[in-house]
Amino acid sequence: MLAALAVPAALIAAVVVLAPHWPGGDDTSASAAARPRPAAAPSTKPSRSPEPARSPAPARSPAPSVKPKPSPTRIPASGPGTFTAARADTSSSGQYAYRVEVEDGSGVDPDEAAARIAGILAAPRGWGEGGKRSFHRVASGPAGLVVRIATAATTDRICGKGGMNTHGEVNCRLYEKVMVNLKRWQTGSPEFDGPLNDYRALIINHEVGHWLGHGHETCPGKGRPAPAMMQQIYGLKGCVANAWPYDEKGTYLGGPSVP
Template identity: 35%
Template sequence: MPPWEDDEPLRGSAGSAGTLTPERVDDDVAIARRGAPTFGVRPDDPTVLQSLRGFARRYGWRAYALPVLVVITVLALMTTEGASKPSGRSGPAAGAGSQPGPPTASGDIPLKSDQAGPGAPKTALSAAALPPGAAYTKTGTGTFRVLRGNGPVVGSGQLRKYTVEVENGVSGVDLTKYAAQVQTVLSDPRSWAGHASVALQRIDTGAPDFHVTLTASMTVRTLCGYDIPVETSCFAPSGTAGSDVNRVVINVARWVRGDSAYVGDLNAYRIYLVNHENGHALGHQHAHQCLPGGLAPVMMQQTFGLRSAATHKMCQANPWPYPKGAAGVPGAEQPDTPANSEIRLKND
């Protein structure tokens, strides 16, 4: 299998008409509260303890002296480095202008998009750095094609139709799985169609209300902007730069790599990505505070972090607009301001 092959399975079981039914849980809030790190080994693992005892028996006093020597060496290097720096100069070089203060995020993020507005500092976001992982398509053709497939009307509110598309030139992703996951997520009762205000239907012919499109990262920058240099997705309404239709722009970089808020669960991040960006297509603004019980609302910019700037509380990652067991859903939505933005810089 090529190194860039996307073999992430779509969780669920086979349903009618060959569709996939996502996993059900009785209480999404309870599941989140029971969540615990599962990476690496436990410190009380008998195998680990046995290895440590064997190391101590083999090397005796040296096993205990080694950490002390490492600390002394690091301190000596730090002292030497500090002494080698020129003294008496803590400001800018002679002739240079005054040193600017630390950068701050403007937080003035346009409605229905996940990138900073004009004038935002060109500084990477600490919480939004793309995790390491498989290669992804950086440059496509700038043209798009519809992936064949349609489905029934889901929900009972105002009908909104959508197509599932991909930019020509995007490779390394199983497009059948991608299209199936988009449709499955948007058909789930925990998604937007689970609320009486909207009904959704996937089509592959005719005139859709919006186009859910897997897009190469450089094309994303054309459609979404790149004022803050991190990989984002967005909703690009008709009439914005580079878009003559209402396009939900799914960044292939995020589809392949995910986000640090969902590290270890790429599938859950993809669910969040679909729900969040399609929420913008349905007219939803960003939400900035944890739901009662601690879950992040799906319209929080979870790619940028899970801490509420307004309350300073850390929310729990949540990919659904209407998670079971949660109150106050889908969350209080407000225009973005410097005071409530989830954007955090590396040096903040």
């Protein structure tokens, strides 16, 4: 995706820059034959995700042409580049501390966005994998993962520091920061056949998947669920749109790795 997914992917995620990834669950992957498992520890390498990163010398892909879904409200294309953090979730605890930040003037409430993201991270089909991995939200202090929702201009500027061109359309993952393009968060992707909240899940799962060390994957077969680490923004290649890394039985929904 849902790149830790940008132009819509299903158009809607160390010191080495990864290849960019587009929104909508568009990132890297593992082998289809062997059931890929999430890395034991989060990756420190930057991963590109325009809803889809990574390789010492990232290869650039042309930005897909996207026709955003109409939005009922005006979405600012740029902002001040300052962020407000969501409040900490004192009711939860977990292995990984993360923070949610929203760019000022974006029109998105940080606490509401954080609640959605918390639900995605804790979902049985998400990277929590039924309790095997857990996350807890902090408002300040050390956080190994920072999810930022930012305007297109701010996303481009921050992702550009890692050598990624998000074209004003997609998301990326740079080191510990997952940059979510405001346009994708608010309008989804015309390539993703599903509700907006599912597309948001794809964005987070795709980018966080990069953060956990996963690369891009492709369709494992016609009619099967598209991997969350697939750049669905470029087309489903016969697969069915899907926002989650696991199915209801806890089986990883992967596909062949993309070099």
